[in-house]
Amino acid sequence: MSTEKPFDSAGEPAEQGFSFTDKRRVDPETGEVRAPKDAQQPAAGEQDAEEPAAAEPTEAGQPAAGEPEADASDLGVEIPEDASALGDSEAGEVSADAAQHLEDLQRLNAEYAAYRRRSERERERAHENGMVKVTEALMPILDEVRLAREAGDVEGPFAKHVDRLFEALNKLGIEQYGEVGEVFDPNVHEALMQQPSEEVEEPTVFLVMQPGYRMGERVLKAARVGVHVPAE
Numbered sequence: 465m466s467t468e469k470p471f472d473s474a475g476e477p478a479e480q481g482f483s484f485t486d487k488r489r490v491d492p493e494t495g496e497v498r499a500p501k502d503a504q505q506p507a508a509g510e511q512d513a514e515e516p517a518a519a520e521p522t523e524a525g526q527p528a529a530g531e532p533e534a535d536a537s538d539l540g541v542e543i544p545e546d547a548s549a550l551g552d553s554e555a556g557e558v559s560a561d562a563a564q565h566l567e568d569l570q571r572l573n574a575e576y577a578a579y580r581r582r583s584e585r586e587r588e589r590a591h592e593n594g595m596v597k598v599t600e601a602l603m604p605i606l607d608e609v610r611l612a613r614e615a616g617d618v619e620g621p622f623a624k625h626v627d628r629l630f631e632a633l634n635k636l637g638i639e640q641y642g643e644v645g646e647v648f649d650p651n652v653h654e655a656l657m658q659q660p661s662e663e664v665e666e667p668t669v670f671l672v673m674q675p676g677y678r679m680g681e682r683v684l685k686a687a688r689v690g691v692h693v694p695a696e
Contacts, residue, residue: 592679599638599677599684606633606640610675642675642687652676654686661692668692 648667669689676687
């Protein structure tokens with residue numbers, strides 16, 4: 465074993481310092497396992513062939529270096545080679561389709577409104593025709609009831625039933641008309657006899673042979689009457 469002392473650059477014996485080697489495998493400060501001293505360290509500027517190179521930071525939305533760019537086919541979207549006028553053509557087709565659908569909707573709405581009006585008219589006509597048939601069937605009985613009342617044969621409780629019968633007809637819009645003293649109207653009266661009279665200045669009903677019936681403005685049966693006309 466050599467006992468020679470080291471010398472410095474000036475030829476003077478160098479002071480020998482104190483040194484030690486820390487061979488602990490766990491770093492006491494960080495708590496991490498240290499790599500063995502004999503492990504080969506990679507040269508400066510080189511990377512371990514087994515470890516992939518760290519990806520350089522890129523701008524938001526841009527792929528990292530070495531990564532393939534995203535393709536629309538990955539999302540199931542097919543883009544034609546010439547897509548310069550794609551937006552305008554699609555917008556034109558959508559606009560044309562919307563206009564056609566709007567026209568169809570307006571036509572259907574008009575047809576439905578016409579159908580509703582037609583159905584309402586038919587319903588009212590059916591109701592009116594039903595009322596006419598019922599009234600025509602009751603006319604002979606109503607004529608006899610009126611004659612019996614004018615003759616004084618309707619008295620007591622029976623008179624109340626007759627009054628209620630005519631009230632019910634009035635509620636349904638059915639009216640029995642024809643009274644002495646009315647001005648003769650050829651639209652609602654049928655003159656079966658005519659006599660001159662100095663007591664009237666215009667044709668006037670002086671006798672009701674059969675009463676008339678009307679429903680609203682519609683005459684179901686004209687009243688058959690005798691008429692006085694002014695004397696010449």
